[in-house]
Amino acid sequence: MVGSLFMGCFPITMQSLSQSSKVKAGMTTDEVRDIMGEPVMTELDRDVEEWHYCRYVINKDRYLAIFFVDNKVIAKTFYTQTENGDCSLFVKTGDYKVPAEVRAILDKKTPNPSELKEPKEPIEPEEGVMPIVPKVEIPNQPNPPKTEEDE
Template structure:
């Protein structure tokens, strides 16, 4: 009886062996991802996420970035797993990337963004972006008319004595921070742009322009491009119209200034339409005696003095 029992146990174990091994193999195979990616050639920029699902089905993984969404598909193969990454902007396919992963065992879904995958740059379709997003195309020297075509009219504009500033803003989704862009123009040409953030907890984004991490433009910095012998027309093209002009003998004096707390000023001296001298000077808050008027109200104050060269020219003319 003892031998019969042992024989029966042996037969049971022997018959169960293939069943157990087969179950293990079947379970392991279920961890693989099989997806026919051959139809991916149909995925062209401009189709919707619904179109993609109709072609490839549900993605293995989705991710969200600042301005785009990524869908990943993969197919487990013997030696090289196949992958495709699809990048959507506002629900529209903008770009796709094929890549492979070699020599890794298991499901391809566990190895997404490995192998020869590369993070994309500048994922967008220009016709999908809001005007605000297109600010990266604005380079120095662009006309205001071109800015209007790209950005539309500004939320606010400021016309100062020698330059103009246009302000744009929008709320950042799900955030108290607002996105801002300020553009500085001289003689209708873009000379500087600034991107910054500000808190929009109170009021609209227009109410918070020039707050947050905004910094005043150093438009007077363009005076570094001035040189002796420069014509007036060239100076205007670079600096814009002066805040004030006056004559002393045959010398014409032009003044430029910035409306900021540092009180930066520059005086330019012309003889016969040609720049012969320039002077940088400063008008402090103390010099203004607490005044908060436009900087043009305080021209020739502070540490201003007539340059020796101009004194000599005027003296020789007498």
């Protein structure tokens, strides 16, 4: 009885995950939205878009993560978590793991340390010293044709 009293104290997300078997590799985001509805959370990490769906279940919320590259499904995975509260508040927790095929794409898009460059510190001007300005030459422009107004 106590549990039922508290059920009305917070919103509960009850998305249906039963249609997830219809989501196949290569489907577009629009096709997935038509099947699954709106996700509770979306995220973009480099070129990988990630959508999350969840269903509140007492003691063990269920989640579906769908991964897209170039607007096409490349992977999906289920996960669970056991925190109390609306499942939309606990996305990417519990036993969530990024699928290997997605991890490979993310790792490929990560710059190597040799590609990362340290930012240069700005040079502070010295007081009383004129800064060195590089010589800038203006290229010769052709003379415009003469008009009657020029005469």
